Amino acid sequence: MNKNHQAEPVYIESAMCPMPIRDRGTIILGHGSGGKLSHDLIKERFLPVFDNDVLRRGDDAGIVQPTLCTQLAISTDTHVVKPLFFPGGDIGRLAVSGTVNDVVVMGAKPLYLTVGFILEEGLEIGVLERIVDSMQETAVSAKVQIIAGDTKVVERGKADGVYINTTGVGLMLPATNISGANARPGDVVLVSGTLGDHGIAVLSARGDLGFETDIQSDVAPLNKMVLAMLDASEQIHVLRDPTRGGLATTLNEIAQQSGVSIVLEEESLPIRPQVRAACEMLGFDPLVIANEGKIVAIVPDAEAGNILATMRQFPNGADATVIGRVTAEPAGRVLLQNRYGSKRIVDMLMGEILPRIC
Amino acid sequence: MNKNHQAEPVYIESAMCPMPIRDRGTIILGHGSGGKLSHDLIKERFLPVFDNDVLRRGDDAGIVQPTLCTQLAISTDTHVVKPLFFPGGDIGRLAVSGTVNDVVVMGAKPLYLTVGFILEEGLEIGVLERIVDSMQETAVSAKVQIIAGDTKVVERGKADGVYINTTGVGLMLPATNISGANARPGDVVLVSGTLGDHGIAVLSARGDLGFETDIQSDVAPLNKMVLAMLDASEQIHVLRDPTRGGLATTLNEIAQQSGVSIVLEEESLPIRPQVRAACEMLGFDPLVIANEGKIVAIVPDAEAGNILATMRQFPNGADATVIGRVTAEPAGRVLLQNRYGSKRIVDMLMGEILPRIC
Numbered sequence: 001m002n003k004n005h006q007a008e009p010v011y012i013e014s015a016m017c018p019m020p021i022r023d024r025g026t027i028i029l030g031h032g033s034g035g036k037l038s039h040d041l042i043k044e045r046f047l048p049v050f051d052n053d054v055l056r057r058g059d060d061a062g063i064v065q066p067t068l069c070t071q072l073a074i075s076t077d078t079h080v081v082k083p084l085f086f087p088g089g090d091i092g093r094l095a096v097s098g099t100v101n102d103v104v105v106m107g108a109k110p111l112y113l114t115v116g117f118i119l120e121e122g123l124e125i126g127v128l129e130r131i132v133d134s135m136q137e138t139a140v141s142a143k144v145q146i147i148a149g150d151t152k153v154v155e156r157g158k159a160d161g162v163y164i165n166t167t168g169v170g171l172m173l174p175a176t177n178i179s180g181a182n183a184r185p186g187d188v189v190l191v192s193g194t195l196g197d198h199g200i201a202v203l204s205a206r207g208d209l210g211f212e213t214d215i216q217s218d219v220a221p222l223n224k225m226v227l228a229m230l231d232a233s234e235q236i237h238v239l240r241d242p243t244r245g246g247l248a249t250t251l252n253e254i255a256q257q258s259g260v261s262i263v264l265e266e267e268s269l270p271i272r273p274q275v276r277a278a279c280e281m282l283g284f285d286p287l288v289i290a291n292e293g294k295i296v297a298i299v300p301d302a303e304a305g306n307i308l309a310t311m312r313q314f315p316n317g318a319d320a321t322v323i324g325r326v327t328a329e330p331a332g333r334v335l336l337q338n339r340y341g342s343k344r345i346v347d348m349l350m351g352e353i354l355p356r357i358c
Numbered sequence: 359m360n361k362n363h364q365a366e367p368v369y370i371e372s373a374m375c376p377m378p379i380r381d382r383g384t385i386i387l388g389h390g391s392g393g394k395l396s397h398d399l400i401k402e403r404f405l406p407v408f409d410n411d412v413l414r415r416g417d418d419a420g421i422v423q424p425t426l427c428t429q430l431a432i433s434t435d436t437h438v439v440k441p442l443f444f445p446g447g448d449i450g451r452l453a454v455s456g457t458v459n460d461v462v463v464m465g466a467k468p469l470y471l472t473v474g475f476i477l478e479e480g481l482e483i484g485v486l487e488r489i490v491d492s493m494q495e496t497a498v499s500a501k502v503q504i505i506a507g508d509t510k511v512v513e514r515g516k517a518d519g520v521y522i523n524t525t526g527v528g529l530m531l532p533a534t535n536i537s538g539a540n541a542r543p544g545d546v547v548l549v550s551g552t553l554g555d556h557g558i559a560v561l562s563a564r565g566d567l568g569f570e571t572d573i574q575s576d577v578a579p580l581n582k583m584v585l586a587m588l589d590a591s592e593q594i595h596v597l598r599d600p601t602r603g604g605l606a607t608t609l610n611e612i613a614q615q616s617g618v619s620i621v622l623e624e625e626s627l628p629i630r631p632q633v634r635a636a637c638e639m640l641g642f643d644p645l646v647i648a649n650e651g652k653i654v655a656i657v658p659d660a661e662a663g664n665i666l667a668t669m670r671q672f673p674n675g676a677d678a679t680v681i682g683r684v685t686a687e688p689a690g691r692v693l694l695q696n697r698y699g700s701k702r703i704v705d706m707l708m709g710e711i712l713p714r715i716c
Contacts (some may be wrong), residue, residue, distance in 0.1 A: 028709075028710070029710040029713045030708070030709040030710035031710075032602075032710065032713065033602060033603060033707055033709065033710035033711070033712075033713075034601065034602025034603035034607055034648070034707065035602070035603040035607050035646065035706045035707025035708055035709070035710070036607075036705070036706045036707060036708045036709075037708070037709060037710070038602075038603070039611075039706065072430075072527075074470060074472060074505060074506055074525075074527060075472070075506050076472035076473065076474045076506050076507065076508050076523070076525055077474065077508045078474035078475070078476055078508050078509075078510045078523060079510075080476060080510045080512055112432060114432060114433070114434035114525050115434065116434045116435065116436035116474070116523040116525070117436070118436055118438060118476070118521055147432060148432055148433050148434050148525075149434065150434050150435045150436050150523075151436075152436045152437075152438045152521075153710075153713070154438050154517075154518075154521075154713075154714065155713065155714075157515065157516075158515075158516065158517065158518060159512075159516065159517070160512075160516060163476055163510075163512075163521070165434070165436060165474040165508075165523035165525075167432075167434055167472050167474070167506075167523075167525035169430075169432060169527065243392065244390075244391060244392025244393070244396075245391060245392035245393040245396070249392055249393050249394075253397075288393065290392070347394070348393045348394045348397065349391055349392065349393025349394060350388075350393060350394045350395070351386075351388040351391065351393070351394075351395060352386070352387040352388035352389075352390065352391035352393070352395070352511075353391070354391075355387045355390065355391075355511070355512075355513070356512065356513075
């Protein structure tokens with residue numbers, strides 16, 4: 001090997017990426033032209049990472065045959081989180097996990113993703129590469145394939161580095177009937193772990209907390225755990241991932257869709273002390289803070305033990321616990337009961353307390 | 359009726375929307391919170407327009423059962439066109455048409471779309487409503503349903519009103535084998551109409567032409583025409599919509615995928631005089647200007663007459679014509695032959711001449 005060809009990697013500072021990245025150039029408007037530079041970007045940065053037979057054909061749409069004769073679940077989510085990298089994750093991991101989770105909570109096995117990038121002119125290619133690698137790593141761990149993509153470039157200042165849309169297609173499992181409308185009085189409410197970690201981790205990455213914290217985002221694809229839960233019980237009524245708007249918003253949606261009341265026990269809510277402290281300081285209710293790796297399940301009382309045991313077999317479900325019950329009245333309402341038995345109404349998030357959290 | 363309740367509509371000026379719109383308020387960050395304001399936006403602005411059974415369920419993913427036992431084509435496209443409204447169309451019509459066309463050129467019947475909005479804080483709700491109405495009108499005319507959606511809001515200045523991702527799912531037609539890799543020496547190249555109309559119409563809406571023109575964008579869903587072509591002949595080898603990068607880029611992609619040469623006849627290229635004049639003034643090659651309502655088909659010589667006749671039955675195919683032939687050599691190259699028989703190489707678009715054209 002000719003030693004002269006082994007250039008030292010050049011490390012440059014990047015506000016968007018916490019780790020040093022090699023200088024690989026930056027995004028220019030031509031990368032969104034649809035012409036030669038777009039082709040090069042796809043060929044050099046995306047295809048080698050997302051590599052699969054469907055993408056490799058290079059046609060206008062990916063063709064797949066998931067399996068025979070079944071229903072599909074299709075979900076879309078756009079990610080604009082700021083900053084792009086945060087403790088425990090990044091926009092790429094978030095974009096894959098978020099859509100995988102939206103599909104699996106329908107009782108469907110996620111199989112395929114499409115990716116739509118909006119890149120800002122001047123974005124460092126090294127930052128894009130790290131995000132693309134993170135997407136593929138997350139996709140592999142979730143066993144989904146990225147089968148189609150699109151890239152647009154907007155002028156400097158017209159985005160924050162990268163916005164990512166992911167759309168997911170999953171195969172409905174036979175004999176599942178999961179819906180936000182299926183909660184029944186007598187059911188119990190389970191959550192797979194601690195609340196508010198993602199929101200506080202992103203705030204901390206923005207320097208908005210004003211103090212140090214070691215909170216990591218929970219962002220993760222949860223399909224393995226959820227598919228195991230569906231395998232363990234055919235009687236799961238509701239599954240949701242309490243992301244933007246937090247647990248409070250998700251449970252209000254379910255209470256309204258099902259026409260029931262949900263009563264949470266304050267003492268049972270799993271919240272890390274650091275998250276609780278941050279929320280108290282900032283005046284936030286941890287119940288409206290976003291999660292990106294948590295599942296809420298509403299199940300018949302008799303099935304709860306079995307389903308909890310299944311959840312706890314997975315690292316993402318180690319802290320799974322019962323947090324409340326479904327009652328008939330007051331229909332459409334979520335209540336929080338404290339240790340003395342008094343109850344207050346828990347509303348959906350009103351307005352916006354944490355923009356650009358996902 | 360109490361006349362006092364019939365307030366006069368208030369019309370306000372909007373740089374983004376050429377027609378007067380009622381004052382319906384503006385987008386604020388809370389519309390992207392995932393909480394109450396997001397719910398209101400979806401319930402009041404999106405659901406009534408995109409209304410269908412799948413969306414109405416309000417779950418995290420749309421569930422569909424297209425039909426039994428078949429392959430699916432899935433395609434994604436993000437739209438960042440500037441301005442949002444231009445002669446002959448708008449970003450909503452573009453977002454639906456673009457993805458419908460990407461699916462149908464695979465030989466698939468488009469059935470479902472998902473929509474991901476990125477809205478800019480301060481966007482007038484009236485502008486959003488007009489775009490949403492345009493999307494639904496286009497979706498209805500293309501017979502596709504919008505079955506899932508997502509909305510994010512970014513701060514003022516961090517987008518240009520609206521960016522829209524659409525992802526489309528279509529059902530592969532039996533016995534079709536359409537691919538950019540299927541062009542064969544001896545095939546002829548058809549185009550469904552005039553070239554470059556979309557790009558020049560958008561430039562004109564930006565005021566970048568420096569003179570008046572009556573060019574309208576060709577943006578349209580082409581699935582009816584393409585499905586009729588597929589019905590008329592089972593021997594269509596390649597179908598593509600020559601959007602970003604124009605005909606030159608699309609044909610270079612095909613020449614490379616198929617390992618063939620494509621020879622265009624300069625005299626046969628359908629280009630409106632106004633488009634030709636604008637391109638000459640600006641120093642652009644009309645072959646690299648974007649189209650949003652055109653189809654390129656590569657078919658066996660013997661089938662060309664039949665397929666052309668079918669295309670001409672549709673308003674979008676009235677000017678369909680033969681523009682060139684496929685030869686074996688020089689493989690991977692596109693050539694333009696003038697009336698005297700001399701040839702020049704036609705390259706892919708290099709760099710970016712018209713950012714934000716779609």
